[in-house]
Amino acid sequence: MKPLYHICLVTILALTATGCNKFDDDINRDPNNPEKASATQLIASAQQSLPDIGSAFDKNASPYGIHYPQYISGTTFTENSRYNTVNFNFYPIYAGPLMNLTEAIKVANNPNEGPIANQIAVAKIMKAYYFWHVTDRWGVVPYTEAFQGRADFTPKYDSQQQIYNDLFKLLDEANAAFVVGNIKNDIIYGGDMVKWKKLGNTIHLLMALRLSKVDAVKGADEFKKALANGIMEKNEDNFTYVHLVDKVNENFWYTSFGRLKRNWFAVSKTVVDYMQPLSDPRLPVFADKNGAGNYVGLEYGLPGSVSVVINNISLLGSALRQQNSPTYLVTYAQALFAKAEAAKLGWIPGGDGDAKLNYDKAIEQSILQWTKSTNGLTVFIGQPQVAYNQAIALRQIAEQRWIHLFMHGYEGWAEWRRTGYPLLSPAPNNNNLAIPRREGYPTQEISNNGPNYSAAIAAFPYGGTDDLNARVWWDKP
Structure with missing residues (x-):
């Protein structure tokens, strides 16, 4: 061959x-x-x-990239989040x-x-x-x-x-x-x-x-x-794949949830437990409420023998799995987070002042991208864990970028590998394997x-x- x-x-x-x-x-x-x-x-x-x-x-096939940065937990087939596939x-x-x-x-x-x-x-x-x-x-x-x-x-x-x-x-x-x-x-x-x-x-x-x-x-x-x-200047510049309302060009997540009736993907406990205490405006887009009306993330890396009760956990948000839901690939908010980090690192002028301006703007544009509104922005960004703090700024930038990149798993994984944030723990049921750092070559x-x-x-x-x-x-x- x-x-x-x-x-x-x-x-x-x-x-x-x-x-x-x-x-x-x-x-x-x-x-x-x-x-x-x-x-x-x-x-x-x-x-x-x-x-x-x-x-x-x-x-x-079940996607892999979304599991490495722990955006999604599998409800039925959990091998991906336990790193069973190497090549x-x-x-x-x-x-x-x-x-x-x-x-x-x-x-x-x-x-x-x-x-x-x-x-x-x-x-x-x-x-x-x-x-x-x-x-x-x-x-x-x-x-x-x-x-x-x-x-x-x-x-x-x-x-x-x-x-x-x-x-x-x-x-x-x-x-x-x-x-x-x-x-x-x-x-x-x-x-x-x-x-x-x-x-x-x-x-x-x-x-x-x-x-x-x-x-x-x-x-x-x-x-x-x-x-x-000259880089992106607004969300309208985003590199976005717009799916269509037809079978040939529909969104992958619609195919999985809607056409094939597979409730295989829940928002991870890692994501929900980070976003929910902050009343993050993006959470209602990322996750559906469970049968009791609550946001409950699914534990990451469950052993395959565990039976998940779908009604008890938050599946991937309905807004993200419509037939024509867009796929975000490179975005204005990403560029702003990058500028914030570059200012903090001293790569570009402005120091913490410009880092804060770009960080705040990145969060604003991220929320606008995902929710189509900036409702709740002022309260959200004013919380101590979110408000720019020069002592922990690189960690804050990395964590907010991780949230923004939700569902773009390979990019979120790359940024986690580079920065070390957020602090993630490997799946607990995977024979002590670490979170992957790369993927193996095709066996052929x-x-x-x-x-x-x-x-x-x-x-x-x-x-x-x-x-x-x-x-x-x-x-x-």
């Missing part, structure tokens, strides 16, 4: 700006010899995979969205779909976003030699530091390339290049902050560059790409084996 990250996908969905299929009415076209997909069609196809980041790229398959990401975006950069040549420079810039931003996700999950991964097809079925693995440095350059190229004019088939921003430019720089900013413990000088330089180039790599697989493990920055305990480069002990 050849590694899937080398096999170019031939069948690509052609999408309109609303995410629906476009059909060519020309009956003279040979359906058995389809024309090559255009750059914007390839980009749109890659966009359709964005929600899968939260569901481990398999909409028929995860990155082939679908390479063979799907990453291959599409790599090809889009190569084939962009049709000005009728919008300025070619913009098509390439958008593809580069999305490629950087997907690779950021991949390397933060697995660490050392194929990068420079990937996507070579028959020319190279056994690519080497590149260090995460090298990948980060190259992604910074990719985002710089995208930022500098934008010209006047929109592109077609964009199901995220409707072709708005101003928003894409802000997104690219916001991703750059968030990536830079990942370097806070491993290379603060480089991180600060990249952070300031991204900030100067041992046979498909054995020498490079072994070399990658030997190059782990802090040692370890191909399991859940080795650390990625920026997760410095």
